[in-house]
Amino acid sequence: MASHEMLTIQGLGVSFDGFKAVDDLNFIVDRNELRVVIGPNGAGKTTLLDLICGKTKSTSGSIMFKTMDLTQMKEHAIVRAGVGRKFQTPSIYENLTVSENLEVSFPRGRTAFGALFFRRTADVAERVKNVAEEVMLNEKLDQQAALLSHGQKQWLEIGMLLMQDPELLMLDEPVAGMTVNEREQTAELLNRISKNRSVIVIEHDMEFVRKIAHKVTVLHQGKVIAEGSMDKVTADPRVIEVYLGH
Amino acid sequence: MNLLTKKLSKTDLIGVVVLSAIILVFFPSVFSIFRLNLIGKYLTYAFVGVSLVLLWGNGGILSLGQGVFFGLGGYCMAMFLKLEASDPIATKIQTTPGIPDFMDWNQITKLPLFWMPFKSLTFTILAILVIPAFFAFIIGVAMFKRRVGGVYFAIITQAVALILSVLIVGQQGLTGGINGITDLKTMHGWDIRSDSAKYILYYVNGTLLIGCVVFTRWVLSTKFGMLLLALREKEDRVRFSGYDVANFKTLAFCMSAVMCAIGGAMFTLQVGFMSPSFVGITPSIEMVIYTAVGGRMSVVGAVFGTLLVNFAKTFFSEEYPDLWLFLMGATFIGVVLLFPDGLAGLYERFGRPFVARMLRRSPSSRKKDEPTVAVAAALESGGKHG
Amino acid sequence: MSLNEIGSMVAMQGFSGLSLFTVLLLMALGLAIIFGQMGVINMAHGEFMAIGAYVVYLFSQLTQNFAPGLREVYFVPAVVAAFFVAAAVGYVVEVLLIRRLYKRPLDTLLATWGLSLAMQQFFRSFINPKEVSAELPEWLLGAFNPTPSIQVPRNGIFVMGLTILVTGGVYVLMLKSRWGIRIRATTQNRVMSSAVGINTDRVDRFTFALGCGIAGLAGAAFTTIGSTGPTSGSLYIVDTFLVVVFGGAANLIGTIASAFSIAQAQSLLEFFLTSAMAKVLTLLTIIIILMIRPQGLFTTKVRT
Numbered sequence: 059m060a061s062h063e064m065l066t067i068q069g070l071g072v073s074f075d076g077f078k079a080v081d082d083l084n085f086i087v088d089r090n091e092l093r094v095v096i097g098p099n100g101a102g103k104t105t106l107l108d109l110i111c112g113k114t115k116s117t118s119g120s121i122m123f124k125t126m127d128l129t130q131m132k133e134h135a136i137v138r139a140g141v142g143r144k145f146q147t148p149s150i151y152e153n154l155t156v157s158e159n160l161e162v163s164f165p166r167g168r169t170a171f172g173a174l175f176f177r178r179t180a181d182v183a184e185r186v187k188n189v190a191e192e193v194m195l196n197e198k199l200d201q202q203a204a205l206l207s208h209g210q211k212q213w214l215e216i217g218m219l220l221m222q223d224p225e226l227l228m229l230d231e232p233v234a235g236m237t238v239n240e241r242e243q244t245a246e247l248l249n250r251i252s253k254n255r256s257v258i259v260i261e262h263d264m265e266f267v268r269k270i271a272h273k274v275t276v277l278h279q280g281k282v283i284a285e286g287s288m289d290k291v292t293a294d295p296r297v298i299e300v301y302l303g304h
Numbered sequence: 305m306n307l308l309t310k311k312l313s314k315t316d317l318i319g320v321v322v323l324s325a326i327i328l329v330f331f332p333s334v335f336s337i338f339r340l341n342l343i344g345k346y347l348t349y350a351f352v353g354v355s356l357v358l359l360w361g362n363g364g365i366l367s368l369g370q371g372v373f374f375g376l377g378g379y380c381m382a383m384f385l386k387l388e389a390s391d392p393i394a395t396k397i398q399t400t401p402g403i404p405d406f407m408d409w410n411q412i413t414k415l416p417l418f419w420m421p422f423k424s425l426t427f428t429i430l431a432i433l434v435i436p437a438f439f440a441f442i443i444g445v446a447m448f449k450r451r452v453g454g455v456y457f458a459i460i461t462q463a464v465a466l467i468l469s470v471l472i473v474g475q476q477g478l479t480g481g482i483n484g485i486t487d488l489k490t491m492h493g494w495d496i497r498s499d500s501a502k503y504i505l506y507y508v509n510g511t512l513l514i515g516c517v518v519f520t521r522w523v524l525s526t527k528f529g530m531l532l533l534a535l536r537e538k539e540d541r542v543r544f545s546g547y548d549v550a551n552f553k554t555l556a557f558c559m560s561a562v563m564c565a566i567g568g569a570m571f572t573l574q575v576g577f578m579s580p581s582f583v584g585i586t587p588s589i590e591m592v593i594y595t596a597v598g599g600r601m602s603v604v605g606a607v608f609g610t611l612l613v614n615f616a617k618t619f620f621s622e623e624y625p626d627l628w629l630f631l632m633g634a635t636f637i638g639v640v641l642l643f644p645d646g647l648a649g650l651y652e653r654f655g656r657p658f659v660a661r662m663l664r665r666s667p668s669s670r671k672k673d674e675p676t677v678a679v680a681a682a683l684e685s686g687g688k689h690g
Numbered sequence: 691m692s693l694n695e696i697g698s699m700v701a702m703q704g705f706s707g708l709s710l711f712t713v714l715l716l717m718a719l720g721l722a723i724i725f726g727q728m729g730v731i732n733m734a735h736g737e738f739m740a741i742g743a744y745v746v747y748l749f750s751q752l753t754q755n756f757a758p759g760l761r762e763v764y765f766v767p768a769v770v771a772a773f774f775v776a777a778a779v780g781y782v783v784e785v786l787l788i789r790r791l792y793k794r795p796l797d798t799l800l801a802t803w804g805l806s807l808a809m810q811q812f813f814r815s816f817i818n819p820k821e822v823s824a825e826l827p828e829w830l831l832g833a834f835n836p837t838p839s840i841q842v843p844r845n846g847i848f849v850m851g852l853t854i855l856v857t858g859g860v861y862v863l864m865l866k867s868r869w870g871i872r873i874r875a876t877t878q879n880r881v882m883s884s885a886v887g888i889n890t891d892r893v894d895r896f897t898f899a900l901g902c903g904i905a906g907l908a909g910a911a912f913t914t915i916g917s918t919g920p921t922s923g924s925l926y927i928v929d930t931f932l933v934v935v936f937g938g939a940a941n942l943i944g945t946i947a948s949a950f951s952i953a954q955a956q957s958l959l960e961f962f963l964t965s966a967m968a969k970v971l972t973l974l975t976i977i978i979i980l981m982i983r984p985q986g987l988f989t990t991k992v993r994t
Contacts, residue, residue, distance in 0.1 A: 111544060113540075113544075132548075133543050133544060134543055134544075134546050134547055134548045134549075137543075137544055137545060137546035138546045142544075143544050145540075149541040150538075150541070151533070151534045151537065151538060151541070152537065153533065153537070154530065154533070154534070158530060161527070161530075162527060162530050162534060162545070163545050165546060167527050168546050168547055169548075170528065170548075170551040170554070170555040171555070173526065173527040173528035173531055174523065174526050174527070174528040175526070176526060176527040176528075218545065222545065222546060
């Protein structure tokens with residue numbers, strides 16, 4: 059694996075009762091790259107993220123993250139290694155406040171006893187403030203998370219991941235349900251945070267994809283059918299046939 | 305330090321103070337020693353109630369086998385006390401003096417090996433704390449690491465309770481069987497049956513209970529407590545934030561086990577016996593209702609819930625015995641359908657505004673706002689240094 | 691002991707294991723439908739069994755007091771009535787209670803425990819606080835001897851026959867009939883089922899009532915073996931749950947296999963140990979196996 063590669067997937071496959079959700083997939087993401095994965099529903103995009111973060115076990119192939127084989131690791135170990143995953147529906151702690159949500163994601167006090175004796179020292183509070191600013195929630199620190207707007211909940215979840223300072227960030231449809239304005243802000247946010255980490259985004263909104271993507275991968279029926287810059291991919295006849303247009 | 309006071313809001317502190325006042329001051333001054341001993345018994349059940357606030361109310365883990373840990377603690381203490389009551393002089397009429405009477409009746413001639421360490425009080429106390437925690441650890445690791453949760457876990461805890469109670473009843477010679485271990489007299493020479501002893505034991509019990517209440521409140525205020533609440537709703541999110549969820553659940557389970565065990569040991573001391581009727585399925589599920597009635601997320605509520613249910617049980621069993629089980633059944637259903645937040649919920653809705661209005665109507669000043677501000681400030685500063 | 695005698699003992703021991711198997715299976719079938727198919731924990735399942743037993747007892751009392759001549763024929767109608775009474779009560783319970791708790795399994799557990807307490811008290815207050823027995827017809831009493839040294843109790847045969855009938859009935863219902871398809875569709879995908887016109891509410895009520903009705907049948911069958919008291923239902927509830935969970939909850943064959951192995955294991959152990967220790971060991975083994983394989987021993991497919 060070359061030193062500029064963050065994530066190298068080779069021959070990855072998983073089948074559910076005979077149905078191949080992901081089929082002999084090869085996929086490489088470089089450092090500081092923002093890769094967008096698009097494709098029709100059922101193409102295997104979410105399954106790909108599930109496989110990387112350990113939610114689903116693959117039946118073949120390897121997933122190398124830096125020098126570690128993620129297929130051999132448990133979910134929480136993968137997270138601690140530096141992989142953060144945002145789920146499709148906002149997965150935040152509704153009954154805690156924004157700052158509590160962020161604080162709970164601080165990567166210290168991760169063991170049971172560690173969490174028991176965790177102290178909210180100055181660096182924690184500092185980090186919470188910085189991240190909240192980053193995700194545009196610094197005005198809402200004491201607000202109960204359940205009361206945030208849908209878009210703000212998405213930002214909160216991104217913020218919770220940023221607290222962990224992951225080297226690979228994976229976002230599943232981050233702008234689903236957001237207003238046009240919120241999408242603008244999210245695009246800026248993603249461009250900011252990809253400056254020193256790798257990001258994989260699954261999205262359907264082509265406008266949004268164009269604003270953020272360094273490179274685009276198109277999945278269909280569990281396989282990669284096209285990969286390249288946005289222009290190259292949108293002009294590819296196979297992609298047009300299968301996904302984009304009529 | 306600031307984490308502690310932020311979470312232990314002034315309401316919590318007031319709640320603990322009021323509870324302490326009621327248990328340590330009000331009850332002893334109002335009730336006779338006989339009734340006080342009864343209340344002391346109920347308060348030992350409250351240990352289980354508090355443990356379930358941590359485990360079930362916050363962690364979402366329903367254990368229908370807390371009686372197992374209550375019983376383990378109780379039996380350890382009972383074994384110690386029984387050995388003391390079975391010294392060779394007191395038992396000289398037995399076929400084999402120096403061993404508990406029920407062993408003699410079962411033709412056992414030598415003290416079984418596992419009874420011997422319980423001659424020492426130090427060992428006994430250690431056993432009360434360590435054995436249930438160890439048990440809970442084994443069960444927790446086996447279940448939670450395999451992602452067995454929810455209903456399956458509840459059923460398995462029931463099965464464990466059943467196994468332990470059948471085992472105890474079946475091994476009459478070793479455990480006293482269905483009658484349990486009775487006729488307990490002294491603890492290091494101190495007669496636990498005397499009135500003065502009962503007073504002292506009541507206060508010890510009350511203090512330990514309040515200690516558990518404060519401990520649980522503290523745990524819930526830490527990051528651990530926040531994560532427990534988080535994994536109740538969104539276990540996946542917690543796991544994908546880098547936490548090994550199984551460890552958190554197991555630690556909570558072990559903590560709750562130790563609390564139940566302390567309750568069990570205090571029960572043995574105050575009531576003077578321990579039997580398998582506290583270990584099985586029915587008592588374990590009954591203990592859940594104490595927490596449910598009190599408000600499963602409220603530690604102080606759990607204590608009041610325990611007292612309320614037990615007062616009601618005693619009253620109805622005496623006056624209208626046929627009605628009691630109907631009432632109990634209705635309570636289970638009612639608490640689930642109508643009052644999920646129990647007494648604590650009722651207090652939040654009706655009691656707190658009432659108290660707030662009382663505080664606002666504080667006398668003396670024409671300026672109506674001042675007393676409120678002064679009172680609030682006093683409470684605030686009381687909280688910060690608490 | 692002669693070979694003949696040993697053979698007879700083995701046969702009778704095997705038969706007692708089979709007896710226990712049919713008892714567990716009858717109880718587990720009803721619960722497998724309710725828990726396995728619907729995911730509802732009914733802690734009052736044992737009390738529905740008791741309903742069935744009490745219905746048979748009441749028929750027996752009526753016959754004794756008003757129509758002693760019907761003693762030989764009252765039993766079968768009584769068993770049928772047991773099914774319908776238990777099912778009817780189950781229907782009402784589903785509508786009033788279970789329906790409101792569908793997304794909350796732990797709360798359902800607690801609420802149905804409360805229901806079981808109330809039902810036990812009902813039996814105690816309105817039927818009899820003490821254990822009662824139905825007066826069995828002649829053809830159910832005694833044993834018949836296929837060989838001079840083997841004695842096969844008639845009530846055991848009756849229970850077995852009933853179990854085969856019920857199991858076959860459930861199999862046909864679930865796997866071959868239209869209702870069965872509706873039940874399975876609703877459990878697997880409620881939204882889609884209701885979108886294609888299946889009245890999921892009715893299916894739920896029917897399924898729950900069916901499970902309770904089968905429990906009633908089990909209770910009726912037990913009147914041939916022992917007496918019934920207010921707490922009889924709670925005697926076997928934990929075993930029944932373990933049988934269902936052990937068998938993988940969601941499939942019929944698994945339940946059958948699970949009941950069989952547990953029954954055989956327990957009766958075999960009873961041969962060597964006291965019945966208390968046999969029960970402890972069996973339960974312990976089941977739990978340990980469940981810890982190793984939480985999905986049960988007899989599941990065929992693991993869903994992702």
